[in-house]
Amino acid sequence: MLSKIDINIPIDDIKINFDTEGLWILNIALAIIMFGVALSIKIDDFKLLIKKPKILLVGVFSQFFLLPILTFVAILIIQPHPSFALGMMMIAACPGGNVSNFFSKMAKGNTALSVSLTAFATVICLIMTPFNLQFYGGLYEPTNEILKTVELNPIELFELILLILGIPIILGMLVNHFYENIAKKIEIVLKPFSMIIFLVLIAFAFYENIEIFLDYIHLVATLVIFHNIGAYFIGYYSAKSFGLKKREQKTISMETGIQNGGLGLLLIFQFFDGLGGMALLAAFWGIWDIFSGMLLGIYWGKKND
Secondary structure, X not given: OEOOOOOOOOHHHOEOOEOHHHHHHHHHXXXXXXXXXXXXXXXXXXXXXXXXXXXXXXXXHHXXXXXXXXXXXXXXXHOOOHHHHHHHXXXXXXXXXOHHHHHHHHOOOXXXXXXXXXXXXXXXXXXXXXXXHHHHHHHOHHHHHHHHHOOOOHHHHHHHHHHHHHHHHHHHHHHHHHOHXXXXXXXXXXXXHHHHHHHHHHHHHHHHOHHHHHHXXXXXXXXXXXXXHHHHHXXXXXXXXXXXXXXXXXXXXXXXXXXXXXXXXXXXXXXXXXXXXXXXXXXXXXXXXXXXXXXXXXXXXXXXO
């Protein structure tokens, strides 16, 4: 599925290539995951956000404005490898990952708010993900040079996100609306199954390119851990600064810190030909934020506040 790569090639020249079969499986796995997420989403979840617009605005502000801006500032300061920098921008441009709902519940956050924000973020990412990636990637000269070498068509990017996120979300919500009992039964099986498939794909990618992973893990791990912890802080303190309650602070922290690395990885293979630094960073993020989210969820869940 993945081709072997010469580890002597500089990181920005490395390209991890999925074949057509692997890319299709990745597309389908992500679409199934989002369909599973939507099976628990109701129209009332969006009504909840309309009734409490302050929470909605803070959540969107934290995830789609503060995180990309502060990621850009961090890149200017750290000046990582260009493909690592673009990988960080890609992660910051993605919507929240679906496991944030589970970790919000574990942390004694506002689970209904978490589901609502995930749903809303998935909808607006159809516009904000392409915009943020193109905008901030174009502002930083090293990443702008990479963008010049690829055909990053905003319309094609929108169409792909609509296909693997938008349509599955709509279908899942329709099933939940008209066949709620069936939706609950499907969700119990579908969520763990689709996540296992996705994690197996990432694990296989690492296995097939283990030499490269071992050579660059220290660089990728440092950036991802720093970026992920920073995202949690951004979400938590942006919610706190706007006077939201502790439960909402935890929830928005999770929504900002748990980004959809799966979507990022798919876009990297689709539009950047599996650019090494980007792919390694997004893949490690997809594994790390599950680990960090679980730790944070356990920590907050044990606190009496």
